[in-house]
Amino acid sequence: MISRYSRPEMVAIWEPESKFQIWFEIEAHACDAQAALGVIPKEAARAVWERGAFEVDRIDEIEREVKHDVIAFLTNLAEHVGDEARFVHQGMTSSDVLDTCFNLQLVKAADLLIADMDKLLAVLKRRALEHKDSVCIGRSHGIHAEPVTFGLKMAAAYAEFSRGRERLVTARKEVATCAISGAVGTFANIDPAVEAHVAAKMGLEVEPVSTQVIPRDRHAAYFAALGVVASSVERLAVEIRHLQRTEVLEAEEYFSPGQKGSSAMPHKRNPILTENLTGLARIVRGFVVPAMENVALWHERDISHSSVERMIGPDATVTLDFALARLTMVMDKLLVYPERMKENMDKLGGLIHSQRVLLALTQAGISREDSYRLVQRNAMKVWKEGGYLLDYLKADKDVTAALSDTRLKSLFDLGYHLKHVDTIFSRVFD
Secondary structure, eight states: OOGGGOOHHHHHHHSHHHHHHHHHHHHHHHHHHHHHTTSSOHHHHHHHHHHOOOOHHHHHHHHHHHOOHHHHHHHHHHHHHOGGGGGTTTTOOHHHHHHHHHHHHHHHHHHHHHHHHHHHHHHHHHHHHHTTTOEEEEEETTEEEEEEEHHHHHHHHHHHHHHHHHHHHHHHHHHOEEOOOOGGGSOTTSOHHHHHHHHHHHTOEEOSOOTTSOOTHHHHHHHHHHHHHHHHHHHHHHHHHHHHSTTTOSEEOOOOTTOOSOSSOTTOOOOHHHHHHHHHHHHHHHTHHHHHHTTOOSTTOOSHHHHHHHHHHHHHHHHHHHHHHHHHHHHHHOEEOHHHHHHHHGGGTTGGGHHHHHHHHHHTTOOHHHHHHHHHHHHHHHHHHOSOHHHHHHTOHHHHTTSOHHHHHHTTOGGGGGTTHHHHHHHHHO
16 A cells, blocks of 8 residues: 555554554453453453553564564563563464454454445435436447436446445455454364453454454455445446546546646646546455455465455555545536537437337337338438438338328427436435
């Protein structure tokens, strides 16, 4: 993670100080549970809380010698606690600390991401309602299809990110587990009550079977959820990028006073933020496959997952947090041009109404194949020669034999295409 694409609150979750603080709390709560069971003296548990401390630099110094981060932490902790430190980590193994901490960090990160989603959803809802009736052309394959509204585009994005939020909530729940089960997860040297106590104090659930490490299918699902949300970020970003093209210009990123778009061309206003979001989404998705590959560990454990998670945990959550905040800002300030939408919609001389004419001809008794042929031959004239589809249809005797001029004209009513916008909005927002 780099500062350019990071926000302080998410970064803080992954700072060494935060990690070691969680490690300390896990060990201290475990000591309380052990003291309650009579395994260690109550005075020792109190000493851990009262005198327990650590220094990141000192831990790093010790780790350079012992080549083991948890041992380095425990050694530094013992330097502060004193003789009672011999009762710390009783019956525990390193993964009890590492996995429980990692899961708690992922939970904290999920809470921030869910809050990010709430802010984005609020903006998307506001923009959807604002442009509920801003008519624009819908496109398939990038080509004009039939009319929609810009509000419907925003409603679709709202619905998609709502699903993404639900996935994050599910991912948070699934990864919120604690393991204090000792070597190979059999509780041979530690009572399951210690795990239950630590889990409750840390706001986690007990991992049913930890086999020394918490099963990584949970983490795979978590990072997959992040990847899907990132894909939704890119989908909306790409939509804005297309709409900002000079030939389209139906919407545009806000261009602030004093902003410059090009070192060479003073006229440029580029969609740099949504292009950036496309890139950030690629990064987040790139972490999904390593998370999947972490599921298959050897027997009860190995540490092939460890180096992966030290990178993807911070990088995926920090990057997605930044991306969601940036997307929220883009959509909040997005410039929308309804008049340009209307201009673009009128460029094809009414071709956007071709399906309705086709259906009317079939209802007038003409086969679908012949109806399609009649509409298409007139539509191709618009493509090649310009003009208006309605005029060509009125001049086509095969068409007017089935449909009067008045009937043909009625088929070019724009409102026809928008009569169910309220229905769609009620599905999304009610």
